[in-house]
Amino acid sequence: MPNTLILRLRPLVASILLATTSIPALADTIRLATTTSTENSGLLRALLPPFERQTGYTVHVIAVGTGKALRMARDGNVDVVMVHAPKAERAFVDAGHGVNRRDLMYNDFIIVGPADDPAHIDGAADVAAALSRVATAGSLFVSRGDDSGTHQKELELWAAADVKPGVPWYREVGQGMGRTLQIASELEAYTLADRGTWLAMRDTLSLQVLIERNTRLFNPYGIIAVNPARYADVNYAGAMALIAWVTSVDGQAIIRDFEIDGQPLFKPLAVTAEATVGID
Numbered sequence: 001m002p003n004t005l006i007l008r009l010r011p012l013v014a015s016i017l018l019a020t021t022s023i024p025a026l027a028d029t030i031r032l033a034t035t036t037s038t039e040n041s042g043l044l045r046a047l048l049p050p051f052e053r054q055t056g057y058t059v060h061v062i063a064v065g066t067g068k069a070l071r072m073a074r075d076g077n078v079d080v081v082m083v084h085a086p087k088a089e090r091a092f093v094d095a096g097h098g099v100n101r102r103d104l105m106y107n108d109f110i111i112v113g114p115a116d117d118p119a120h121i122d123g124a125a126d127v128a129a130a131l132s133r134v135a136t137a138g139s140l141f142v143s144r145g146d147d148s149g150t151h152q153k154e155l156e157l158w159a160a161a162d163v164k165p166g167v168p169w170y171r172e173v174g175q176g177m178g179r180t181l182q183i184a185s186e187l188e189a190y191t192l193a194d195r196g197t198w199l200a201m202r203d204t205l206s207l208q209v210l211i212e213r214n215t216r217l218f219n220p221y222g223i224i225a226v227n228p229a230r231y232a233d234v235n236y237a238g239a240m241a242l243i244a245w246v247t248s249v250d251g252q253a254i255i256r257d258f259e260i261d262g263q264p265l266f267k268p269l270a271v272t273a274e275a276t277v278g279i280d
Contacts, residue, residue, distance in 0.1 A: 033068075112207040
């Protein structure tokens with residue numbers, strides 16, 4: 001491992017990474033449960049290969065909704081989770097299932113819908129009021145309905161609007177973000193999406209962004225190691241090595257620089273933006 005990488009890490013994190021550079025053959029795989037947004041956007045294809053080259057680990061990615069990712073971790077079936085549902089993450093750690101949670105990055109949610117915008121929500125400053133208009137108009141809204149971080153945020157927004165969504169205008173599809181966007185496009189419906197997946201797919205969809213850059217739509221991501229005291233078979237050393245990498249200056253610079261069509265998708269949270277300046 002290059003010494004320059006180690007020197008850029010915080011002392012505690014660096015010691016963890018140094019301790020795991022010589023790993024047993026049977027412990028060279030890290031099982032990462034993460035959201036479909038990190039996979040669909042392409043971020044992991046930029047972020048993980050440098051880590052694998054420098055450490056010798058192989059990361060096995062399981063892309064599911066946040067709720068399912070945390071359930072897999074609670075069952076001890078993965079080593080580390082990268083998700084975006086702060087309330088559920090805190091509950092997971094407080095219950096003793098996870099340790100060493102770190103803030104990782106953030107982007108934002110957007111509300112997309114058909115170009116003719118039958119509920120007239122385009123540019124609305126009040127997200128809750130906009131969703132209330134969707135319900136009042138009976139306009140189609142497609143929900144992931146999968147207990148993902150996006151789904152949890154959507155339910156939070158409906159509660160803020162004092163609306164209990166239901167048939168016939170509300171459709172839960174139980175799918176990941178990419179498929180949900182495709183269904184919303186086919187039905188000319190509204191939906192809530194993460195910006196990363198939207199940017200990766202927008203050229204294939206007949207939808208447009210109607211509400212964005214609103215404080216209610218803030219979307220932070222965290223990364224958490226599964227607790228080895230509870231699950232003896234997890235690869236805790238690998239999980240901590242991965243956490244060390246993605247929250248290091250180098251890992252955060254990759255997150256900062258990841259773009260689609262010239263648009264950055266995520267902003268780093270583990271280190272300041274200034275700390276990543278000049279890091280390639």
